[in-house]
Amino acid sequence: MKPAPFVHHAPRSVDEAVAVLGEVGHDGKVLAGGQSLVPILNMRLASPGHLVDINQVAGLDTVVVDDATVRVGALVRHTGLERHEGAYAALPLLRQALAHVAHPVIRNRGTTVGSIAHADAAGEMPTILAMCDGVVEAVGPAGPREIPWADFFLGPLETSLAEDELATGVRFPRFARGTGTAFLERARRHGDYALAGVGAAVTVTGGVVSGVRLGFVSVTDVPSVLDLTDAYAGQEPSAVDWASSADAVADAVSPEDDIHATAAYRRMLAVELARLALTEAAGRAA
Amino acid sequence: MSEPVAEELLDVTITVNGVPHHARVPARRLLSDFLRHDLGLTGTHVGCEHGVCGACTVLVDDEPMRSCLMFAVTAQAHRITTVEGLGTIDAMRPVQRAFTECHGLQCGFCTPGFVTTITAYLEENPDPTAEEAREAISGNLCRCTGYQNIVKSVLRAAELRRKEANDQ
Numbered sequence: 001m002k003p004a005p006f007v008h009h010a011p012r013s014v015d016e017a018v019a020v021l022g023e024v025g026h027d028g029k030v031l032a033g034g035q036s037l038v039p040i041l042n043m044r045l046a047s048p049g050h051l052v053d054i055n056q057v058a059g060l061d062t063v064v065v066d067d068a069t070v071r072v073g074a075l076v077r078h079t080g081l082e083r084h085e086g087a088y089a090a091l092p093l094l095r096q097a098l099a100h101v102a103h104p105v106i107r108n109r110g111t112t113v114g115s116i117a118h119a120d121a122a123g124e125m126p127t128i129l130a131m132c133d134g135v136v137e138a139v140g141p142a143g144p145r146e147i148p149w150a151d152f153f154l155g156p157l158e159t160s161l162a163e164d165e166l167a168t169g170v171r172f173p174r175f176a177r178g179t180g181t182a183f184l185e186r187a188r189r190h191g192d193y194a195l196a197g198v199g200a201a202v203t204v205t206g207g208v209v210s211g212v213r214l215g216f217v218s219v220t221d222v223p224s225v226l227d228l229t230d231a232y233a234g235q236e237p238s239a240v241d242w243a244s245s246a247d248a249v250a251d252a253v254s255p256e257d258d259i260h261a262t263a264a265y266r267r268m269l270a271v272e273l274a275r276l277a278l279t280e281a282a283g284r285a286a
Numbered sequence: 287m288s289e290p291v292a293e294e295l296l297d298v299t300i301t302v303n304g305v306p307h308h309a310r311v312p313a314r315r316l317l318s319d320f321l322r323h324d325l326g327l328t329g330t331h332v333g334c335e336h337g338v339c340g341a342c343t344v345l346v347d348d349e350p351m352r353s354c355l356m357f358a359v360t361a362q363a364h365r366i367t368t369v370e371g372l373g374t375i376d377a378m379r380p381v382q383r384a385f386t387e388c389h390g391l392q393c394g395f396c397t398p399g400f401v402t403t404i405t406a407y408l409e410e411n412p413d414p415t416a417e418e419a420r421e422a423i424s425g426n427l428c429r430c431t432g433y434q435n436i437v438k439s440v441l442r443a444a445e446l447r448r449k450e451a452n453d454q
């Protein structure tokens with residue numbers, strides 16, 4: 001189980017990386033942390049002729065927090081974002097979810113932007129990008145462009161990024177003041193991909209609920225957001241019975257059977273995790 | 287599928303256990319194979335080659351990472367530490383001593399990955415609880431021990447490190 005031969009490119013700048021991607025076209029792949037790509041190469045599920053290794057590209061390894069967003073560069077490792085105190089203070093949901101992305105050793109190398117570009121339906125961070133209404137920043141031969149999450153994720157492992165485009169970063173907008181968040185998941189073994197995962201964000205304004213959002217992992221084809229604001233707006237958070245979200249959640253997910261669990265079990269998990277996550281998020285909202 | 291490309295050979299220099307090593311390798315050479323085949327450092331074991339088992343874990347700039355998921359050519363930018371760099375039979379470091387004392391291994395296949403992972407972990411969390419120790423090793427698979435003695439080894443290693451620090 002070794003990769004097929006390839007030509008290794010080590011660009012030093014974004015422009016250089018984009019130029020190489022343009023030259024090699026369909027036969028090229030970006031190599032970031034390699035925590036998804038190298039297993040695929042080792043198993044020969046793919047054998048691109050060219051790898052564009054972006055690990056030496058300057059300027060992609062920063063997290064920038066401002067009043068509105070947390071911006072994460074393409075070379076920020078999951079661990080780097082997880083430990084970033086400014087990012088945690090601005091958007092606790094990031095750390096809450098990152099703790100479930102694989103094991104710490106994988107997070108030391110894998111990048112958050114890489115997992116979003118990989119667009120695995122079982123990945124946590126694509127869903128978090130969706131829950132925050134986030135944006136992918138990309139650079140191609142025609143220059144930079146911004147891709148809202150809903151236009152970015154097309155299907156499992158499929159995005160609207162062109163083969164000659166590099167994702168240079170992503171922006172996670174911060175939730176409104178008064179928002180509490182939680183992220184819960186269940187896996188067969190600690191650190192495995194989730195059987196089902198649910199993120200919740202509950203906003204409370206003036207003592208009553210003013211926003212409710214859920215995001216799902218492993219139970220939808222592409223990251224999707226269920227907005228339940230209309231169902232709960234105006235209610236006192238402590239008086240809400242979050243189990244009443246069950247029907248809406250069961251309708252919103254479309255899990256499949258596989259060797260790990262049946263679709264019915266996954267749907268039940270999603271419903272139960274949504275109740276727990278909403279309760280936890282509401283408890284943190286103020 | 288496009289035509290296979292010709293094998294490209296690259297000159298790489300990688301610092302392993304403090305010593306720079308030069309070799310001419312194909313771009314597709316995994317760091318794990320570079321260590322084992324090109325350098326003969328067979329302490330790093332290879333179990334699955336897709337990141338799951340943890341046997342190949344080495345320290346990259348002191349942080350544990352999977353050597354089966356990194357190419358040698360990419361590793362040039364970093365300092366690599368393998369299990370051979372973490373002590374010898376005559377001068378074992380606390381984690382290795384703890385594994386011998388607590389019977390933390392049987393066949394030993396998984397052990398190098400545990401030793402590297404735990405060494406890095408204790409740098410950051412010098413005094414873990416049993417539960418934290420269990421969490422710390424959850425990314426490494428062992429087919430023999432049932433993990434109980436590995437958890438004990440983590441706690442004993444922490445103790446030995448503290449003793450060592452006090453003695454200095």
Ligand SMILES: Cc1cc2nc3c(=O)[nH]c(=O)nc-3n(C[C@H](O)[C@H](O)[C@H](O)COP(=O)(O)OP(=O)(O)OC[C@H]3O[C@@H](n4cnc5c(N)ncnc54)[C@H](O)[C@@H]3O)c2cc1C
Pocket residue numbers: 029030031032033034035036037038039074100101102103106109110111112113114115116117118122123124125161165166167168191192193194336337338
């Ligand atoms: C044992 C194991 C368990 C795991 N468990 C989980 C889990 O529970 N949850 C989870 O979310 N992930 C999990 N992962 C995957 C991990 O999170 C990866 O880090 C992540 O999916 C990909 O990030 P990367 O930087 O390693 O990307 P790479 O592997 O380098 O690339 C992945 C794909 O994205 C493309 N790509 C990467 N960066 C860019 C970019 N900047 N621009 C354009 N394209 C790009 C690549 O071309 C490739 O197609 C696991 C991995 C392993 C090995």
Ligand code: FES
Pocket residue numbers: 331332333334335336337338339340341342343352353354355
């Ligand atoms: S051989 Fe690298 S994780 Fe199994």
Ligand code: FES
Pocket residue numbers: 390391392393394395396397427428429430431
């Ligand atoms: S001691 Fe045999 S696999 Fe762990």
